[in-house]
Amino acid sequence: MNIFKNISTYKSTKKSFVTIGTFDGVHLGHQKVIKDLVESAKKNNAKSVLLTFFPHPRMVLQKKTNIKLINTIDERIKLLENIGLDTLIIHEFSDEFANLTALEFVKTILVDKLNIAKLVIGYDHHFGKNREGNFDTLQQYGTEFNFELKEISQQDISNITVSSTKIRTAIELGEITKVNSYLGYNFMLTGTVVKGKNLGEKIGFPTANIHIQETYKLIPKTGAYIVKAIIANKTVFGMMNIGYRPTVSGKNQTIEINFFDFKTNLYNKIIQVEVLQFLRDEIKFNSIDDLKDQLKKDQQKSLEIIRGTFFESN
Numbered sequence: 001m002n003i004f005k006n007i008s009t010y011k012s013t014k015k016s017f018v019t020i021g022t023f024d025g026v027h028l029g030h031q032k033v034i035k036d037l038v039e040s041a042k043k044n045n046a047k048s049v050l051l052t053f054f055p056h057p058r059m060v061l062q063k064k065t066n067i068k069l070i071n072t073i074d075e076r077i078k079l080l081e082n083i084g085l086d087t088l089i090i091h092e093f094s095d096e097f098a099n100l101t102a103l104e105f106v107k108t109i110l111v112d113k114l115n116i117a118k119l120v121i122g123y124d125h126h127f128g129k130n131r132e133g134n135f136d137t138l139q140q141y142g143t144e145f146n147f148e149l150k151e152i153s154q155q156d157i158s159n160i161t162v163s164s165t166k167i168r169t170a171i172e173l174g175e176i177t178k179v180n181s182y183l184g185y186n187f188m189l190t191g192t193v194v195k196g197k198n199l200g201e202k203i204g205f206p207t208a209n210i211h212i213q214e215t216y217k218l219i220p221k222t223g224a225y226i227v228k229a230i231i232a233n234k235t236v237f238g239m240m241n242i243g244y245r246p247t248v249s250g251k252n253q254t255i256e257i258n259f260f261d262f263k264t265n266l267y268n269k270i271i272q273v274e275v276l277q278f279l280r281d282e283i284k285f286n287s288i289d290d291l292k293d294q295l296k297k298d299q300q301k302s303l304e305i306i307r308g309t310f311f312e313s314n
């Protein structure tokens, strides 16, 4: 997959089959649309092109918004790469871009840059300044500039019953099993391992504390979870805590993972964990010993669940 981070350096001579959108989550519904596009482009000897935007339009248009996303931009790129697209264009969604009229957008980007032959969009897609462009406008432009338009119907979309909004809500509620079934892959967190208070090792449960650079990444609700990671080409399971560590009077939110049967220095390494299942809420224990006893129970429970549910599917 060719990735272009700036549309001004892009120009296609080959005709393109294009889809446009944010695709946050790259969930089962998105995957279906993109796979259809890739297949039909192949059959017609055209390029499959996905045009996406970063930052998220809502981050630009509603400056005060605190929108959180299912994927960081790097996670989104990786997920899209796995589907088999020919070209991914990540266009900066700036104020200037938001001010293009629907006609300017179609003419200067879809026609002149992408050499568009077919456009696939969802039934409720709006675009251009003040969201003035819709399916009807696009149909007129399709006739004028000679491209085919395919609309994914409301029926098709609701049949999938998946939406980025539903997934975001489920993440906030810690409903990870539901999240993963909607995504069609396991929800992930990616970050750098940083130093903590060094208490973990002392109590027999060293934890890799991960720092996520992207402040717009949506973090699941506070609590303990079962996770999996690939470290040095090996699958390792573990238990993660997202929370404030009330037992040791922690102040900031931390995300920390104790990997099972594992003993490697991870400081400064970038790791990605797949979140598999919610275990329990965070508790304020009366003593470190009580916390330690609970961690032993969590480990036992996690290992049983991993053996029963997740081990085969590695």
Ligand SMILES: Cc1cc2nc3c(=O)[nH]c(=O)nc-3n(C[C@H](O)[C@H](O)[C@H](O)COP(=O)(O)O)c2cc1C
Residues within 6 Å of the ligand: 196, 197, 198, 199, 200, 201, 205, 207, 209, 224, 225, 239, 240, 241, 244, 245, 246, 247, 248, 256, 257, 258, 281, 282, 283, 284, 285, 291, 295, 298
């Ligand atoms: C799976 C797991 C669950 C945890 N649950 C709690 C909890 O319920 N309450 C709490 O105060 N701390 C909890 N902790 C956090 C510990 O307090 C933390 O690992 C310890 O303070 C070590 O911190 P450090 O990494 O700064 O050394 C949990 C940690 C893990 C790995």
Ligand SMILES: Nc1ncnc2c1ncn2[C@@H]1O[C@H](COP(=O)(O)OP(=O)(O)O)[C@@H](O)[C@H]1O
Residues within 6 Å of the ligand: 193, 194, 195, 196, 197, 198, 199, 200, 201, 202, 205, 206, 207, 208, 209, 257, 258, 259, 260, 261, 262, 263, 264, 265, 266, 267
């Ligand atoms: N099984 C393990 N799980 C997680 N981290 C481990 C493990 N074994 C060794 N480590 C290393 O130990 C560090 C965690 O030790 P810990 O005492 O909890 O320190 P900190 O408070 O800095 O996180 C991790 O960042 C990692 O480098």
